[in-house]
Amino acid sequence: MPSTAADPPAALRAWLQCSATRVETRIREALSLPTAGAESLFDAMRYAALGPGKRLRPALVYACAQVFCTEAFNPARCDATAAALECIHAYSLIHDDLPAMDDDDLRRGRPTCHIAFGEATAILAGDALQTQAFELLLADTLAPALKLRLLQELAAATGSRGMVAGQAIDLNSVDKALSLDQLEPMHRLKTGVLICASARMGAMLGSASEKQLEAVTLYARAIGLAFQVQDDILDITADTAVLGKPRGADALRNKPTYVSLLGVDGARAKLQSLHQQALDALNPLPGDTRLLAQLADYIVQRSH
Template identity: 50%
Template sequence: MANKEQSQQWLEQHIERVERVLEQVMPQPTVVPASLHEAMRYAVLGGGKRVRAALVYAAGEAAVQGSELSSAQAKALDHAAAAVELIHAYSLVHDDLPCMDDDDLRRGRPTVHVAYDEATAMLVGDALQPLAFELVANMPVAPALVIQAVAALSKAAGSQGMVGGQAIDCASVDKQLNLEQLRQMHSLKTGAMLEVSVLLGGIVAGASSATRQQLIDYAKAVGLAFQVVDDILDVTADTATLGKTAGKDAADNKPTYVSIMGLAQSKQLLADLKDQACKALLPLGAGAHSLALLADFIVDRDH
């Protein structure tokens, strides 16, 4: 129980931190084109778990292994945390479109194309993505680290990452996938952005190649765990709790861990992944405490 309360407190502090950053970097709704900027703010500032941002901050803490982050590194972490949230928000806006998942509810509110219109929703996503890269490009750290961060985020968000996973997802409706195919799809669609969130924290903090690999091993486990939890909640939680339409994967005949493995085996996989994540953190010592708390939060979340 203490761990859960501790993880919730740490997460709330860092949610508030990235919310302040996002509020500052988002164009004001009074700036032309006002309607687009209003819709962008609606998409980004409308709540959310901010797990990706939290992973950036926690990985930065772990990478310095007990040392203090410089003010420049702290600001760079803010940029990176906001950037991954902008990419995530853009992906949700596009995923909800009628040509994709055709969903009317996101974070307990009407989706952007419902609240505004389809053209605006498309443009919101188109605008959020370059804003994310602008933030990363302007991180106040060594130019070599900025280049590494831009390259990592580009790959994670592109056809070899999130967008590629979405393409596989769209092509997999009404098809039978085996477990390995499902794992590959989700390692791209969901896992890639969770992994790069952890990696960006390590890059900003100047982590060694060995530390970066330990962070990546952790991130691969929690990235998959995040999706397994999503699949479990889709069949065990209700719409009000989720803030999005419950049971939609089954209704759309989409392959999930639960549909392939069953609920009991999916829960066992989740426990195994949490164990893998914790083992990956052991070489990082006490500095990885926040990453361990986030692994608990991801596995135990109920929405």
């Protein structure tokens, strides 16, 4: 398949495919034995966690871990962490789409989980995927001190001072005029914090030093916000068929976005600034950071 401005280069495509296969295999194993009488719950969990998706967060785990490995990189060391992060992401999307939240009917080109399985089952599937993430990490064979550190990172990123807080702020911001200073913290929590946790947890698995972890954090904070800015741009400029969800949904709900505050050109300028910040943050890192740079390129150039 020829590469376009919206496609990752061949090396990154191969990396994304490899990491996606690994994480999907791990999730499929975890959800392979449904509880008797709860088969529809597991069907909904698999539908959400194993359906179409970029698998960006797992890819960041593997890519960041590889940078800091002084010996041959063993991706199996990252599988449980990568799968846990994808389960959290899938849960967040299920709940984000619910009628009480964004009330979306389409996600990744398919009916959203509550449309396909009913609202009650979708809520339970989201709840179960959240706890499944922690089950995956707890069952891993990592050293106890590292496992605890990863658990702390994931819990902090996804709770009431992380992703869930961002969602709450987002819901409270509908039909309100926000400034850029108010919009950015919301998106750093709602979207950016889980992307940042993915990179940081990968770096921890690679035994990064505290100074190296600081550089990874700067990189991840930049790409996390860039991901949201590009989402805002695509919501206005891309077709529904390409997006996999309704075009213009944010504008219809009168939600504040980077495009509504800066215009499309201003949002694109913001995106390029964040892209450069991410690339600059990689400079002090000692390992091969080409994949991380390509991931940053992909985030700002993607078409969906």
